[in-house]
Amino acid sequence: MVASPYGGRLIQNVIEEPHEDLPMLEIGRRYALDAEKIGIGAYSPLEGFMGSSDLENVLYKNELNNGLPWTIPIILPVMAPPEEGERVYLNLNGNRFGFLEVEEVFRFNKKEIAEKVYSTLSPEHPGVAQVMSEPETAVSGKVWIFRRVSRDKTPAETREIFKKLGWRDVAGYQTRNPPHRAHEYVIRVAMEFVDGVFIHPVVGELKNDDFPPEAIVEAYDYFVKNYLPKNRALLDTLTIPMRYAGPKAAVFYAIIRRNYGCTHFVVGRDMAGVGNFYDPYGAQKMLREMDLGVEIIPVGEAFYCDICEGIVSERSCDHNARKKISMTLIRKLLSQGEEPPREIIRPQIASILKRYYKNTESLASSRRG
Ligand SMILES: [Zn+2]
Known part of the structure; x- marks a missing residue:
């Protein structure tokens, strides 16, 4: 069974367009x-x-x-x-x-x-x-x-899809970036625990140094279609204003995913953080303390390690040969016309991003990832 809606009842205040004379x-x-x-x-x-x-x-x-x-x-x-x-x-x-x-x-x-x-x-x-x-x-x-603002699927729709796919346990995966290798790693970690992963990037009003929604969707779509097993991942967008409130935003995001039918929620490092305003593991801590009816899958920061020769996390490797994987770095390389190393992002995904990059001048002034 997918998760019950938060509070027990799925609100569906959707009606036919009324023809009343209202202000x-x-x-x-x-x-x-x-x-x-x-x-x-x-x-x-x-x-x-x-x-x-x-x-x-x-x-x-x-x-x-x-x-x-x-x-x-x-x-x-x-x-x-x-x-x-x-x-x-x-x-x-x-x-x-x-x-x-x-x-x-x-x-x-x-x-x-x-x-x-x-x-x-x-x-x-x-x-x-x-x-x-x-x-x-x-x-x-x-x-x-009575009229939609975004093209996002509704919670009623994703619940139906999960049911049809036979998923009982579903992990919600929150992101606001296209996938680099650390994201791929985290998604696969989650897949070990659940029947399916709901990849649900937030693409509302982002900071002006974030990638545009189309870039995020195209990159994930490419990744899901070519690298994940069939019928184990669903990709859709969540078009809402991003709340960069660190742990408190993470709680809000977990509640939303429960409404979409998720039983689990993946929480990496510094979820919904910005700058150095929040403890990078504050979100995991707060989510574990609050009873939201969603099981948390906490994941440490992932790196590429030259000695292990693969993606590891700070919980599974303590070598000094760890290469940080960050969107800030990837953006910087793209802005200089350089290829980001394939250990940190798939070349095919980098080339998708490069196309959007050219159209998005503000990305050049990026400060973080
Ligand atoms: Zn290592």
């Missing part, structure tokens, strides 16, 4: 993506954007009002809030895709959110910079959608 509320893409994910149940048990009381519990107790563990606020900040009790269409770029039953209009403290969620007020942190740029009033309430 419109234009929201940004990141919030439209959150609304969509609420509607299709990726954020179950959430049925809408959080109100002030859920927000406070999430910030101070890491749980929802109903006591379920939850670490990331899902709120909808707006410049010109509608009235409480009003029903409004949610618009993205002028096109309506859903509606909101406005429950509460409330003020919140941006600094408090930055401090509690990201554990820093540094403007260098992309999450902090994002929060601080928002209005300080939010609206809560149930969300319904």
Whole structure:
């Protein structure tokens, strides 16, 4: 049996487009993506954007009002809030895709959110910079959608696919990068434990030095089709704004994967980290402490070792001949027109990335991987 939805019931607030005359509320893409994910149940048990009381519990107790563990606020900040009790269409770029039953209009403290969620007020942190740029009033309430914002599969769809493939145990694999050899290693480690791996890269609003979604998808698709056994891996995207909140984001990502049907969740080094803001193993620690109904597969940082002549991890090799495998290094080599060594990334995947690289100038200013 694939995992039951978080909170016990898969939310499916998807309806036919209503033909009512309602006011419109234009929201940004990141919030439209959150609304969509609420509607299709990726954020179950959430049925809408959080109100002030859920927000406070999430910030101070890491749980929802109903006591379920939850670490990331899902709120909808707006410049010109509608009235409480009003029903409004949610618009993205002028096109309506859903509606909101406005429950509460409330003020919140941006600094408090930055401090509690990201554990820093540094403007260098992309999450902090994002929060601080928002209005300080939010609206809560149930969300319904009648048009999709992304092309992501829904949790109901992946659950059906897992069932058809006969997978009982499914490991969710989170990433925001195309696969290098360390990623391949981690995916294969996970495959030893479960019937199938759900490769589920986050491709929403990334930092401007991340690879574009198409590059990530094409590279993974090539890897899955050519190097993994048939019917043991499923690739699909998760289009949501990346939350670089380290351990707290890792908890959120694990909950989402449980909603998609995963029984296991792979957690490598520095999941959802950025710069040096978080303990690289803080995510593994926090996930082991919280009961999310998902089994954690913790993996150490993987290297290429010249003595072992293969990919190893810091848990399985302590030679000094370890070559670090990082996207930062791969990007740097690509930007200089050099071939990254085949020990750290497959040449075919490097050449896929090279194509996208040329179109993405901002990659040249990359700082980390
Ligand atoms: Zn070694």
